[in-house]
Amino acid sequence: xxxxxxxxxxxxxxxxxxxxxxxxxxxxxxxxxxxxxxxxxxxxxxxxxxxxxxxxxxxxxxxxxxxxxxxxxxxxxxxxxxxxxxxxxxxxxxxxxxxxxxxxxxxxxxxxxx
Amino acid sequence: xxxxxxxxxxxxxxxxxxxxxxxxxxxxxxxxxxxxxxxxxxxxxxxxxxxxxxxxxxxxxxxxxxxxxxxxxxxxxxxxxxxxxxxxxxxxxxxxxxxxxxxxxxxxxxxxxxxxxxxxx
Numbered sequence: 001x002x003x004x005x006x007x008x009x010x011x012x013x014x015x016x017x018x019x020x021x022x023x024x025x026x027x028x029x030x031x032x033x034x035x036x037x038x039x040x041x042x043x044x045x046x047x048x049x050x051x052x053x054x055x056x057x058x059x060x061x062x063x064x065x066x067x068x069x070x071x072x073x074x075x076x077x078x079x080x081x082x083x084x085x086x087x088x089x090x091x092x093x094x095x096x097x098x099x100x101x102x103x104x105x106x107x108x109x110x111x112x113x114x
Numbered sequence: 115x116x117x118x119x120x121x122x123x124x125x126x127x128x129x130x131x132x133x134x135x136x137x138x139x140x141x142x143x144x145x146x147x148x149x150x151x152x153x154x155x156x157x158x159x160x161x162x163x164x165x166x167x168x169x170x171x172x173x174x175x176x177x178x179x180x181x182x183x184x185x186x187x188x189x190x191x192x193x194x195x196x197x198x199x200x201x202x203x204x205x206x207x208x209x210x211x212x213x214x215x216x217x218x219x220x221x222x223x224x225x226x227x228x229x230x231x232x233x234x235x
Binding site: 035037042043044045046047050091101102104105106107109 | 123148155156157158160205207209223224225226227228229231
């Protein structure tokens, strides 16, 4: 069974604080992809990152960083020095490497307070 | 990056009418597109997988006759909500799967349209 859990429903931080969004997944596949998407109030989902299951290197892109820990089945997302524009709902997702199906978490709503 | 355009972004219709939503991949060809439904403050629910030149694959519980999907070309998929009722009011969002060659190993990345807010009165 495939499942993605984002335990944090809503988070509020003050601007310039760091914030980590948690994502825990379940899968029986040995190879798979993990994703993070951002959904701002306007509604569109913006692709942020895709990670192959065999690549456990952490990744940093500007103020964003991702920590993939296969041992704990987690793929956490950290925003450093948060900004108001980071306010959005963030979705973590899992997919097979061979199929189309995306399994989305329930999302974490992040509010950055100026 | 890949761009997916969805139109209209917002539609209000009377109960009993049909509404067509278009999803276009603007700078790549997408043999596979997906249609999702999202209720307020909830996650995305996959409704169907749209395959170019063949019938769509619907998820369990999704009415095929209610939600008609047509994928007539490599850049366009349409979702028609037939005889819409207030309970069909929702946010509908499409995505297109990136072709393998689009960005090196860009396999399996789904690029999303901006969504369509449907309100049925």
